[in-house]
Amino acid sequence: DAEQVRGRLPGDGPDAAAIASLIAGLDDDTLLRAIRNLGGHDLDALRAAYGQIDDTRPTVIIAYTIKGRGLPTQGHPQNHSSLLTVEQYEQLAAELGMDPVDPWARFEPDSVAGRVCGAVAQWLQRDPVDLATPPAVPADIGRTPTGTSTTQAALGRALLDLSREAPEAAKRVVTVSPDVSSTTNLAGWLNKVGVWSPNERRNWFDDDAETIMHWREKPTGQHMELGIAETNLVGLMGELGAAWSRWGQPLFPIGVMYDPFVERALEPWSYGIYAGGQSILVGTPSGVTLAAEGGAHQSIKTPSIGLEQPGCVSYEPAFAIDVEWTLLDSISRLGRPDGSSSYLRLSTRPVDQ
Structure with missing residues (x-):
């Protein structure tokens, strides 16, 4: 309250007397409003600060605010979980000039706020795009795996089989990985x-006869490597996966990462799916097949992630032919209004096919 502010604000420093004298001339209501109205709540001051930004250099605006400003719980350390009573809610509505029975009522179109909202809505409106039909994806490549193999190798x-049997569909595939494309x-x-x-860049290892993976960078490349940045990876997948609705051209993004690290990027991946970004996330190796690299590389919690994610179909194929079928089915559901994402967990455990 005001009495506590008057007693504690001056402190005990050399300017305590001057501060006490300054606030002595303020009535309680003015003093409390001044303390609560930090710079971060002053929209005019913020707009003025933004207007002074020099775009040729980095700028930081520090906006001090009070959490829950204007509420009975403002500034309280426990207000993150506190709820207003019915009486407090009705009082807040009265202070804001709102109807507590209709809290989502729109501003009058001819009011200042209504005109601002209308202008912003118009600015955010996207022009409709003609949606291209995704190329056909076969349900089966026609090759039956034999011998011993792993689902990751499949x-x-x-x-590669898709690029030969359905080249038009393969042209839409964009693979992304952190730093594990070779593994x-x-x-x-x-x-x-x-x-x-x-731009096309030189491959500095093209003269290494022992290198079996050739890193050829060019504008027509279909793989994107992001380094150890799983969150950036799924963000890119979301954008690539939304190309069908934003630009009318479907892409088939397939992200590959070590399965234990899917959890690092789970939240932005989910948001990408909710925003219409259809993609395929491949967690491999999964389970304990990376145990040789330490406990941090063993995934035991991720199976339920795919099962519980809305808008996503989860697969855990056991055989190489299962990988082919589930991958082709997953690709066939990308880039379309009724499409969905997929999550595949693969393994490096050899299995007799």
Whole structure:
């Protein structure tokens, strides 16, 4: 309250007397409003600050605010979980000039606020785009795996087979990975399609006879490597996966990362799905097949992630042919209004096919 502010604000420093004298001339209501109205709540001051920004250099605006300003619980350390009583809610509505029975009522179109909202809505309106029909994706490549293989190895082979059997569909595939393209069996795919770059760049290892994965960067590349940045990866997947609705051209993004690290990027991946970004997330190796690299590389919690994610179909194929079928089915559901995302968990455990 005001009495506590008057007693505590001056402090005990050399300027205590001057501060006490300054606030002595303020009535209680003015003093409390001044203390509560920090700069971050002054929209006019914020607009003026933004107007002074020099775009040629970085700028930081520090806006001090009080959490819950204007509420009975403002500034209280426990107000994160506090709720208003019915009486407090009705009092707040009265102070704001709102109807507590109709809290979502729109502003009058001819009011200042209504005109601002209308202008912003018009500015955010997207022009409709003509949606291209995604190319057909086969349900089966026609090759039956034999011998011993892993589901992770089947991923790379399935992508290569797709490029031969359905080249138009394969042209829409964009693979992304943190730093594990070679250890998740994408080397053959990379050798065929290349790595995306705005400009063609020299491969400094092209004279290494022992290198089996050729890192050719070019504007037509279909693989994107992001380094150890799983959150950036799923953000990119969301944008690529929304190209069908934003630009009318469907892409088939397939993100590959170590399965234990899916949880690092789970929240933005979910948001991307909610925003219409249809993609395929491949967690591999999964389970305990990375145990040799330490406990941090063992995934035991991720199976339920795909099962519980709305707008996503989860697969855990056991055989190479299962990988082909589930991958093709997942691709066939990308880039369309009724489409969905998929989550595949693969393994490096050899299995007799």
